[in-house]
Amino acid sequence: MTEPRGVSRQTFLRGAIGALAAGAVFGSSRASADPSGWGDLAAAIKGQVILPDSGGQFSSAKSVFNTNFNGLTPAAVVTPSSAVDVQKAMEFAAAHNLKVAPRGGGHSYVGASTANGTMVLDLRQLPGDIDYDAATGHVTVTPATGLYAIHQTLAGAGRGIPTGTCPTVGAAGHALGGGLGAQSRHAGLMSDQLVSATVVLPGGTGVTASATENPDLYWALRGGGGGNFGVTTAL
Ligand SMILES: Cc1cc2nc3c(=O)[nH]c(=O)nc-3n(C[C@H](O)[C@H](O)[C@H](O)COP(=O)(O)OP(=O)(O)OC[C@H]3O[C@@H](n4cnc5c(N)ncnc54)[C@H](O)[C@@H]3O)c2cc1C
Incomplete structure (x- = not known):
């Protein structure tokens, strides 16, 4: 989903961010000078737009599991709700x-x-419980749902799903990239179990991908790697 025009974009963003007069963390107030338009996005969404000059909040928001990458500086961390x-x-x-x-x-x-x-679109604030439907045997989760939490819910119903072993790995990255674990010889990859996903395509259109709706996208999502075909908002 990335485009090979990073240099001009980075140049644009660095200039724009430097020009922000105030309000590095948007949410309830607008910046008084905001040529980059981040304030417009902040006003349009219910989640937050966290910019580099917000200090500690930005440092925390941009942190990832592999701390080797915490020195990187996204243009913004957006937390959709x-x-x-x-x-x-x-x-x-x-x-x-x-x-x-x-x-x-x-x-x-x-x-x-x-x-x-x-x-960065940090999807950890997307609301939604782990929804197991006993009638269909399907479980619906939000993208950042941890693997352990899914197993915990399914175990209560005497069910399971093939996943890897790290409890806090997120469902989206795991399933979209494959998801190999102890049950895989028996039950395949987590991606093999994906029945459908809701996806926001580059540009903002929301679609469903399944065997009957957008089947080419559905095929690509099952192991094609996270972040390549849109943003998955539920699986
Ligand atoms: C300690 C540890 C143990 C692991 N054990 C296993 C294992 O046993 N088996 C195994 O198969 N793998 C294992 N992994 C690898 C893990 O499954 C992958 O790194 C997986 O991609 C992580 O998913 P995430 O959502 O947590 O990560 P993220 O860093 O959030 O995302 C990973 C990729 O998916 C993209 N992505 C995330 N969410 C979305 C979304 N909603 N829509 C579109 N793209 C998205 C991201 O942009 C990124 O490219 C392990 C990783 C760790 C750190």
Whole structure:
């Protein structure tokens, strides 16, 4: 989902961020000078837009599991609180030629859910319980839901799902990239169990991907790697 035009975008963002007069963390107030438009995004979503000059909050917001990547400086960390927020953020990214780094559980070994100059979309604030439907045998989760929490819910119903072993790895990064674990010889990868996903495409359009809706996207999501085909808001 990234575009190979990072240099001009970074130059633009550095200039724009430097020009911000106030309000590094948006949410309830607008910056008085905001040529980059971050204030517009902040006003449009219910989640937060956290900018580099917000100090400790930005340091915390940009942190990932592999601390080797915590020195990187995204242009902003955006924390959507709904799928609609994600759509607005993706529209904003397209309009401003921003690269986007979606973040589920933040456990990428290679720091793929952060990068210099990107808009990190940290999906940990998306609301939603782990929803197990005994009638269909399907479980629905938000992207940052930890693997342990899924197992805990399913175990209560006498069910299970193949996953890796780290309890705090996020469902999205894990399933979209495959998801290999102790049950895989018996039950395959986590991605093999994906029935459908809701996805916000680059540009902001929300779609469902399943065997019957957008089947090509559904195929790509099952192991094609997180962050390549849109932002998944539920699986
Ligand atoms: C301690 C540890 C143990 C592990 N054990 C295993 C194991 O046993 N088996 C195994 O298969 N793997 C294992 N992994 C690897 C892990 O499954 C991957 O790193 C996985 O991608 C992490 O997912 P995440 O959502 O937590 O990470 P993130 O860093 O949030 O995301 C990983 C990638 O997916 C993208 N992404 C995240 N959320 C979304 C979304 N909602 N929409 C679109 N793209 C998204 C990100 O941009 C990034 O490219 C382990 C990792 C760690 C750190």
